[in-house]
Amino acid sequence: MSKRVKVGIDFGATRIKMAFVGEKGGLSYRREISTPIDAKRSVLIDTIASSVREIIEESGFNKRDIIGIGIGVPGPVDSKRGVIRYLPNIKGWKGVALRSILQTKLGIKVALDNDVNAMTLGEYRFGSGKGARNLVCLTLGTGVGGGIIINGEIYRGSTMCAGEVGHIPINEKGPKCNCRGIACIERYIGNRYIIEQARMVFRKGITLEDLTDLARSGNKDAKRIWEDVGEKLGVALTGVVNLLNPDRIVIGGGVSNAGELILRPLRRGIKIRAMKDQALHVKIVRGKLGDNAGIVGASLLVG
């Protein structure tokens, strides 16, 4: 039995996913549950802890076989101290020292970080980011999240808030964003804004999956909506590419399932708008780990 196994936990506002992660990024004993978002915090923490105990039991691993547990959470984290600053979509988590709480409950070393940083690490080590030195990873979903790797390490910024690609403005004037900003890229391509856009065009409710299917079957209106998403993202990423001169940009998250429908206009935008050196060098690719990026990445938080 290997002594090199870690547990990765992707603690999302909707689902909690966890698994054992091997040395090469392979998953085993994966488990996924709904996040009991309305439960008390202590109940939610107990749910996580007992799920971990269950997969340990199921696996037959001994506690001593486990190097540690990494957990990515949906909000800003003081990763050095192992404390959650707050969770924008789950109330009552301000200043919670989740690392030490779980360590005490489980008797196993725990590491804590932001979920997007975890996902970024995952794609960097085992996914589409392999071999890059400087990388930006995006997750397109309800919001637009971002993580940055600089010289092979997660860059966290001065107050652990770096990487907010979603809140780069793409216009001087425009719609107000949730973050209180104006014309942030997220305010145009967060999933509900795409859905809103599609509802206006098709005059009925339509899912992103439907929109993708329609576009793939040649519907021009649907294609145009995805093109617009790619072009707008291209404006925000032109700034990122010119500023950071990265090797690679990795695009993940549910909205990125539209794949080339977004990536083609996005790459064209960078090619047209970004500075030549930077544009020629950067590769823009889809994430490889999909739904498991957060689990794999979280396990990598453990040193």
Added chain:
Amino acid sequence: MSKRVKVGIDFGATRIKMAFVGEKGGLSYRREISTPIDAKRSVLIDTIASSVREIIEESGFNKRDIIGIGIGVPGPVDSKRGVIRYLPNIKGWKGVALRSILQTKLGIKVALDNDVNAMTLGEYRFGSGKGARNLVCLTLGTGVGGGIIINGEIYRGSTMCAGEVGHIPINEKGPKCNCRGIACIERYIGNRYIIEQARMVFRKGITLEDLTDLARSGNKDAKRIWEDVGEKLGVALTGVVNLLNPDRIVIGGGVSNAGELILRPLRRGIKIRAMKDQALHVKIVRGKLGDNAGIVGASLLVG
């Protein structure tokens, strides 16, 4: 006589400035000449070399007293190999190994980098950037240049092109930039665009100094032009602040002589538009080293 003296050279497209720089950033034997921009490259290099020889002679220093010579040049540089990629405003400098050429001519160790990186280092070590860990330095002039310090070191990017704050787009649509981009911040606040704007408003040619004087004496049109510069820069820097979460942003360059006329609306823009954590943390300040930032910074290139 100190053994710890360095020479810093700020090689600009208009002026070449150099001086001895002491351990605490103090200058001595400063010399400034016009850049013989139409001369052959070899003549220009000889001009630099003989100026260095002259200040050495003048100073009475022995060659062995000089740790090394640092030189900042106006264009992208492969700082590891000591080679100029090209100089956008001086023809005939593509791929020139200036470091080894000067080393051979002078018999002193030479270090080479981009002028904005040099200036950024200067402000970081001896100017308004002191004490910061993550810093962005801007130079507002003909163009808008930028340098980045990450965890105390110059961040150069994957192909040594990082830091191009001037080419962050602030609108989806807008005027075409020299860099081939669209609606780059430089295209709005590069000095000639400000002068153009002022000419349109005042219906006569007007210098930036006049524009500053007018604004300071209460002229509303002049104040409005500077406010607009600060607000537009605030849009671009909102993206930078949200993405990099720096401690400090240092603003230098000739256009920054307008001081608070730009900085006040800029700070207000960041306060209103950037994410709360990032906005509360970052300090936006004027450069302290002024015209000497490039010389001081170049000397710091020498290890």
